[in-house]
Amino acid sequence: MFRRLPETASDSAEVTLWVDGEPQQVGATLSVAAALLQQRGWAEYRLHHDGTPRAPLCMMGVCHDCLITIDGEPNRQGCLVIVKDGMRIETQMPAAQPTPGASTG
Amino acid sequence: MSENPTSSQVAEVAIIGAGPSGLTAATRLTKAGLKPVVFDLNAAPGGQVYRQVESPQADLRVTGIDYRLGQRVVEAFRRARVDYRPDSRVWWVQRVDAGFELGVLHEGRSAVWRARRLILCHGAMERPFPFPGWQLPGVMTAGAAQILLKQGGLLPEDAPILVGSGPLIYLLGWQYLQAGHPPTCILDLTPRLQWRLPLRQPGKAWHARGYLFKGLKMMLALKRAGVAIERDIEALEAIGDKVLEQIRYRQRGHWKQRPASLLLSHVGVMPETHLTRSLGLTHRWHAEQQSFLPVRDDTLSADENLWVVGDGAAIGGAVNAMREGTLSALEVIASYHGLTKKERHERDGLRRERARDLCARQLLDAMFLPSLNIDAMPEETIICRCEALTRGDLDQAISDGAEGPNQLKAFTRCGMGPCQGRQCSLNATLLLSRRLAQTPDQIGQWQIRPPVQTITLGELATSSMVENRVT
Numbered sequence: 001m002f003r004r005l006p007e008t009a010s011d012s013a014e015v016t017l018w019v020d021g022e023p024q025q026v027g028a029t030l031s032v033a034a035a036l037l038q039q040r041g042w043a044e045y046r047l048h049h050d051g052t053p054r055a056p057l058c059m060m061g062v063c064h065d066c067l068i069t070i071d072g073e074p075n076r077q078g079c080l081v082i083v084k085d086g087m088r089i090e091t092q093m094p095a096a097q098p099t100p101g102a103s104t105g
Numbered sequence: 106m107s108e109n110p111t112s113s114q115v116a117e118v119a120i121i122g123a124g125p126s127g128l129t130a131a132t133r134l135t136k137a138g139l140k141p142v143v144f145d146l147n148a149a150p151g152g153q154v155y156r157q158v159e160s161p162q163a164d165l166r167v168t169g170i171d172y173r174l175g176q177r178v179v180e181a182f183r184r185a186r187v188d189y190r191p192d193s194r195v196w197w198v199q200r201v202d203a204g205f206e207l208g209v210l211h212e213g214r215s216a217v218w219r220a221r222r223l224i225l226c227h228g229a230m231e232r233p234f235p236f237p238g239w240q241l242p243g244v245m246t247a248g249a250a251q252i253l254l255k256q257g258g259l260l261p262e263d264a265p266i267l268v269g270s271g272p273l274i275y276l277l278g279w280q281y282l283q284a285g286h287p288p289t290c291i292l293d294l295t296p297r298l299q300w301r302l303p304l305r306q307p308g309k310a311w312h313a314r315g316y317l318f319k320g321l322k323m324m325l326a327l328k329r330a331g332v333a334i335e336r337d338i339e340a341l342e343a344i345g346d347k348v349l350e351q352i353r354y355r356q357r358g359h360w361k362q363r364p365a366s367l368l369l370s371h372v373g374v375m376p377e378t379h380l381t382r383s384l385g386l387t388h389r390w391h392a393e394q395q396s397f398l399p400v401r402d403d404t405l406s407a408d409e410n411l412w413v414v415g416d417g418a419a420i421g422g423a424v425n426a427m428r429e430g431t432l433s434a435l436e437v438i439a440s441y442h443g444l445t446k447k448e449r450h451e452r453d454g455l456r457r458e459r460a461r462d463l464c465a466r467q468l469l470d471a472m473f474l475p476s477l478n479i480d481a482m483p484e485e486t487i488i489c490r491c492e493a494l495t496r497g498d499l500d501q502a503i504s505d506g507a508e509g510p511n512q513l514k515a516f517t518r519c520g521m522g523p524c525q526g527r528q529c530s531l532n533a534t535l536l537l538s539r540r541l542a543q544t545p546d547q548i549g550q551w552q553i554r555p556p557v558q559t560i561t562l563g564e565l566a567t568s569s570m571v572e573n574r575v576t
Contacts (some may be wrong), residue, residue, distance in 0.1 A: 003256035005163055005284055009522065012162065012258075020269060029162055033362045042242035043348050050493040055242035055349050057207045057490075059249035060153055061146055062230045062377070064523040064559070075523070079252075090471055 001041040002034075013086040026083055033066040033078035035058060048093045050065070068092055116142035116188075118392070118437055119220035119432030121195050121380065124152020124177070125423045127226030128182040129430035142218070144193040144209055146558070150179050153252065154423045162258035167283045171249060171277070171343055171423075177277050178427060182500045195548045197382055198223070205564040210560055214567045221411045222440070225381065225432050226426075229374040229416035232395070232475065233528045234269065235486050235496075237342040238368070243349025247371035252298030260286050262534060265367035266352060268341060269293040271473040272320055273371050279323035281545060290333035290363070294372065297336060299472045306468055310418055313465035341477070343368055377415045379527065381407065384555040390545035393470040394420055397550060404436045405429055420470070425462050428455050446532045480539040481534045488536070489529040491522020499533060503540050509535055510551035520551060523559060 004012075004027065013028040017035060026035040033056045036045060044057035046067060056066035059079045066078040069090035120127050134141045135575040139153035151158040155175025165172055182189075190211065204221040231248045236366050238244065245265060253259040260281065267288045269512055278288050303310035303317060305431075310317060328334060340355040343365075352365045377395035378388060386407050388397040398419045399407050407413045412433040415426035435452045438444060444452065479488070482496030494517055501515040510533055513519055519533055520526030530550055538549045 002253055002259040003262050005167070005260060026255045027162070029157060029160065030259075034239055034259065034497075038257065038400065042245075045242060048240075048493065052240065052493070053242050053245060054240065056245065057239075057249060057250040058246050060230070062404040062524065062527045066525065073561070073563075074560075075561070078145065102415050 002038045004038070009072070017081050017083055018086070018088045020090055028083065030083055031059070031079050032070060032081045032083055032087070032089060034066060034078075035083050036078065036091070039092075042091055044091060049091075106463075107303070107335060110351045112221050113206070113217040116140075116220040117379055118142070118222045118224065119144065119205065119218060120224045120226055121145075121198075122164055122226035122228055122415070122417065123150040123182075123189065123191070124145065124228050124415060124418075124435075125154060125178060125426040126198035126228075127428045128297075129150070130224050130226060130414065131187045131189070131430075132178075132185045132432045133183050133431045133434035135187055139438065139441065140188065140222070142188045142190065144190050144195050144207070146194055150182055150189065150191070151175055153248065155179065156252060156255040159466050160257060161363045163254055163284070164309065166362075167168060167280050168255060169280065171391060173422070175264070189326075194558040194560070195380070196560050198380060198557075199555075200384065200408075205411070208555070210558070210564055213564055215560070215564060222437055223412070224430075224437070225407075225411070225413045225417055226415050226430060227380050227417040229376055229420060231526065232373045232375050233532060234370050234372045234475075234477075235482060235488055235532060236340075236477070237368075237481065237483050237486050238344055238349070240487050240490055240493075241343050241345050241349045242347070243345060243366060244343050244368045244370065246505060247273050247369045250369045251277050251280070253282060254255060254284075260284055261367050264289045264375070265363045265369050266290055266292065266363065267354075267369050267371075268294065268338075269371035269373075270294040270356075270475060271373040272469070273374075274317070275320055275323045275327065276544050277369065277371075278327050278332060279477075280401045282327060285325065287330050287332050288369075290335060291327065292335050292338050292341070294338050294341075294476050295336075296476050299474060302468060302472050309468040314469045316469060317467060336444040342483075360566055367397075372477075373473055374416065374418050374420055375531070376419065376546075377527070378417075378550075379525065379553050379557045381413060381417070382550065383555060383557050384408070384411070386411075390549070391419070393474070395418070395475055397534075397545070405433050406436065411441070421459075421463060421508060425466070428459050428462075431455060434458070439509070455481055478539075479535050480530055488520065489517075489526075491524050492518045492530075494519050497535065499536055500540065502539060508541070509538075510537065512548060513537065514551050525553075525557070525559075526551065 010031045015022045017074045045055040054065045054088045057063040067075045069076040070076040118141040121142045131141045160176040194210040205223045207218040231246045337357045342353045379397040389401045391398045414429035414433045486496045507513040507516045538545045
């Protein structure tokens with residue numbers, strides 16, 4: 001888990017995210033991936049297609065291990081999307097997901 | 106190729122990336138009366154190094170005084186009122202006659218842009234550092250942890266372990282210390298001999314003195330605070346069932362174990378070459394930076410009307426990137442209407458400063474040369490994270506006859522997952538290089554084709570022109 005520096009905790013704007021159906025108050029400057037690392041940690045972020053758990057590695061759009069469902073759209077890069085009030089997030093834990101951009105080769 | 110040119114938008118100069126080099130390039134062009142358009146993947150200007158600089162989430166006591174330089178650069182960029190397009194993914198670029206066409210995805214819609222001149226300021230990425238267990242949740246890069254600190258003032262709840270080589274390891278450790286939450290220990294992978302290089306190269310050390318003193322100051326602060334700094338690390342493993350639970354490392358021949366909830370790793374940065382490779386530019390292996398770099402001439406140009414600057418071209422750091430951004434702007438200005446005497450003077454001064462700084466950089470490159478080789482990693486080490494392919498899987502394909510990167514990719518699917526080979530391309534080439542006893546240049550890297558950024562089929566469908574171009 002990550003937590004906020006005490007001096008920034010009070011005076012920063014927050015938004016409400018719905019993570020797997022539960023409301024979470026998070027800092028308005030965070031990416032979706034950062035908000036999850038703060039609220040839930042890295043233990044149950046995403047299940048990879050080989051059945052192993054994965055979590056964000058790079059946080060800058062390179063590794064694609066932060067893939068997550070945002071407002072119903074699966075496999076978004078959670079580290080590149082800044083949170084918005086009312087955003088619905090589903091962690092991709094239950095089963096293997098199809099990979100995005102099928103024609104990447 | 107241009108069935109419907111009216112539906113594309115036109116930029117005098119297109120700039121990709123709003124980090125240090127993109128910001129100074131755009132600001133300088135605007136000052137000269139030109140109208141650049143800046144596309145950036147991120148939501149706010151500053152790049153990775155000056156992320157969140159307009160509304161800092163951690164104070165300068167923690168992030169360090171260098172952050173203030175970023176504030177000034179972003180302020181100048183804002184004052185210049187540049188046509189700035191954040192949250193924009195440039196997912197393909199191709200040459201059209203003497204100029205370029207770009208596919209730009211913004212808010213789920215793709216648009217085609219035409220530009221006569223193009224400055225690539227897309228920046229660097231952390232060098233992928235595979236070791237057994239690096240795919241476990243609880244292992245992140247030091248750069249990722251620093252992004253969390255800048256973006257939201259986020260710190261690890263429990264003290265992390267830092268491992269790797271290069272200035273960022275000590276900078277992050279020092280920042281956590283400043284915030285009152287130092288790491289438990291730092292496993293420094295820099296071979297001891299490399300720390301002595303400044304003594305043997307006093308000339309370069311003089312140019313690098315600013316960097317060296319800063320590093321030394323941080324290291325001493327960490328030692329004084331009781332952070333263990335372990336050296337002579339020969340091997341490393343992350344262990345855990347579903348998340349990281351402990352790390353093992355071999356130090357001077359002995360295996361040691363430490364409980365760990367968060368391991369932050371880093372072995373330097375390297376240019377992100379997807380864009381430059383997709384444009385078919387020549388890249389050469391640079392042994393000192395252990396990376397492939399796009400080939401540029403003295404004017405930082407890689408091809409006609411195309412400049413590549415900042416850490417996306419060669420690692421030189423933020424200050425050098427700002428200089429290169431301004432230099433590329435001056436070259437663009439020169440290509441329009443030549444330079445005034447004053448502008449020539451400005452250019453020559455920047456070139457001199459750049460040469461001095463790159464001299465210091467050579468010493469830093471040599472000091473922090475990555476030490477753990479990919480071919481020496483245990484065979485279960487995952488190389489391609491997306492396709493979960495191990496070093497053993499790739500070695501099998503090489504012994505089955507894969508003679509180059511494109512074949513290795515076809516044999517194994519290495520590099521064909523969502524990250525498009527960003528995490529495995531270099532290591533696949535290095536493994537082939539060792540096994541086939543050829544230089545990295547002889548092996549080369551696999552071809553990059555669009556999309557160079559992730560795009561969904563739905564987003565693809567928004568672009569009517571795309572079908573004619575990229576299928």
